[in-house]
Structures are given as structure tokens and as C-alpha cells.
Amino acid sequence: MTPLEYAQACLTTRLQDLSQRAASIERSRQHRQRPLSADSEDRATERENDEVLDRLAVTTQVEISQTRHALSRIQDGTYGLCESCGEPIKPSRLQAVPEATQCSGCAASAQRAA
Structure with a gap:
């Protein structure tokens, strides 16, 4: 596989x-369709x-x-490509977070900005 x-x-x-x-x-x-408790x-x-x-x-x-x-x-x-910078996302990151859309660097930058 x-x-x-x-x-x-x-x-x-x-x-x-x-x-x-x-x-x-x-x-x-x-x-919620039932009445609340008395x-x-x-x-x-x-x-x-x-x-x-x-x-x-x-x-x-x-x-x-x-x-x-x-x-x-x-x-x-x-x-597997970062949506922010276009660089490949490390396989170890994708294995840990398969839904990742950003590389570690861009994700960390976004987190700091938030």
C-alpha cells in the first residue's frame, strides 16, 4: 500500500x-423536544x-x-502539498495529521497569528 x-x-x-x-x-x-425538568x-x-x-x-x-x-x-x-506555500508536507506530519493542509512551518505561523 x-x-x-x-x-x-x-x-x-x-x-x-x-x-x-x-x-x-x-x-x-x-x-430537546421533551419539556425540561421541573x-x-x-x-x-x-x-x-x-x-x-x-x-x-x-x-x-x-x-x-x-x-x-x-x-x-x-x-x-x-x-501532501501545503496550501499556503506550495511546498510538500513532511510525510511524518501527514501520517500524524492526515487532514493537514499546511506544512509545519506555515501551520506554526498561522497559529502564532491567531
Whole structure:
């Protein structure tokens, strides 16, 4: 298996896992259709849980988007090239972060700027 085939297999599996996670989060959010508890402490806990589910849903959707983007880069032949500088991304970085779109240097610069 080539490194590119390995990356594609890893990303495809990750996309499936993320899609299952998103579905599970959405099922957990369905409780919102029921009235909140009469007990104020229980209501507060339910609201906190809702906030956690909302954050998980957003994070999961971002990860799904990044994974799909990486898979599309494999298809169009740009996978492994930094989107910022155009230089190759080190294989060790791609192995650790298969959805990476920037080389280590550009990613560090972007992180400092944020």
C-alpha cells in the first residue's frame, strides 16, 4: 500500500467514524423536544449537557469538513502539498495529521497569528 493509499484509507475510515459520531450526537440532542425538568438543578444540568452537545456537534462538523477536503485533495492530486506555500508536507506530519493542509512551518505561523 502506498502512503497515498494509506492516507486515503485512514481518511475514509475517519469520515465514517465522524459521521457515526455526528448521528449519535444528533440522537442525543433529540431530547430537546421533551419539556425540561421541573427541578431547577436538573434543568441547569440539562442545559449544560445541551451546550456540550452543541460544541461537540460543531467540532465534529468541522472535522468532517476537513476530512472531506483532504479526500478531495487526494482526488485532485494536491494532497501532501501545503496550501499556503506550495511546498510538500513532511510525510511524518501527514501520517500524524492526515487532514493537514499546511506544512509545519506555515501551520506554526498561522497559529502564532491567531
